[in-house]
Amino acid sequence: MGRDAQKAANIVLEAAHGLGFDLVGIAPLRPPRRAEAFRRWLAAGHHAGMDWLERQSERILDPRRILESEGSILVCGVSHARAPLEIEGGGRIARYAAGRDYHNLVGKKLGKLARRLEALGLAGRGRTIVDAGPLLERSHANEAGLGFESRSANLLHPTFGPWFFLGELLLPIELEPTPTPPAASCGTCSACIDACPTDAIPEAGVIDANRCLSYHTIENRGTIPHELRKKLGEWAFGCDVCSEVCPYGSAAPDTEATFGLHRGAETRLVDWLAPRKNTEVADAEFWNGSPLTRAKREGRARNAALVLGNRPTDEGHKALTRALEGDSPLVRAAAFWGLSNGHRDDRGVREVLERALQREEDSDAAADMRTTLAHFG
């Protein structure tokens, strides 16, 4: 690669740093080093219900198809380290989801960068990707020197640990790749594998989404398997266990000032279950700008019902009993489980459940309730 590629890389990296990204690096636009791991992961069905990853696999396996040209990937990282968050009245949400949505924040910054580079006459349009795009982000980020691959599959940085987001700008120009920093590694540590409440890490670097609480509370649109419901514990959206036990990142600077705290993250679980402003529109407006919108209203209510069953309170009991009469079969079945798990010793609960099962018209919800009742002490 010539001096022009080096000069252009310096300009691009400087512009990216200027926009406040915590980490930046460049990798060539080519198939990801971990292409084989991705193929195996899909073939094993570890992607659970995330069919879109399968549909995008051709482009993921060769990102040159996205730009339809050769080029480079500018990878940017934004730290989101912050203190753990406990919702008043019980329940936890993953730290990344506490503030405003990183997809917007990182996406806007990358858009600005693309326009700046265009104005400098450096690059044509390019393409920004944040999370849901057709790219194996961590593999390219590793190649661009942003961090090292770990047993939890998270990309780790010596200072930020796993607590940073990724976003990329694919550019149709040749840029000198960033030299990869000295390799760090997990060494003999397997804290994430040992701590995962659902054994969702069957081997180093591989997450089976079918067992991962993050998948079930964020991406799964259906019922959460019975076997995992108690293991959900307090996690009402996402799960940080594999990140929290990681020795890296415990001293990462707090970023609450950047992302703030979205009002949704302060909302009690009983209100997730039965929103006070009880219309779709008002609810959508309330949650707008929060990463929690990803689970949708029904998913949040389902998660809340299960967590309220794992952490029983009087207030939760009332909310769960009301939810048995709600309009979503998914939520009715989850509320049924919540009452059965957390309130089995309360007077009259068995009769309440039996009546709910009798009037249930949705066959899937009724089957779920019967499974729950079969385990009622």
Ligand code: B12
């Ligand atoms: C699908 C998805 C999920 C799924 C599946 C997770 C998974 N591990 O595959 C679910 C919903 C479970 C999920 C959960 C989470 N996710 Co997610 N997710 C994605 C997404 C969209 C695609 C990932 C993918 O393609 N998976 C397939 C596998 C093969 O890819 P991979 O895990 O990235 O591959 C790495 C490992 O397999 C590793 N590896 C492979 N073999 C081996 C062998 C050894 C020995 C080792 C050490 C490593 C290793 O190398 C690969 C490249 O680094 C990416 C964004 C993107 N477009 O890439 C975000 C992304 C990976 N998620 C992210 C985050 C923040 C999370 C959560 C922390 C959210 C939370 N708190 O609940 C958890 C963490 C779970 C975990 N330990 O991975 C960040 C991770 C940032 C980082 N620093 O690593 C990403 C990059 C989004 C972003 N733009 O910031 N996620």
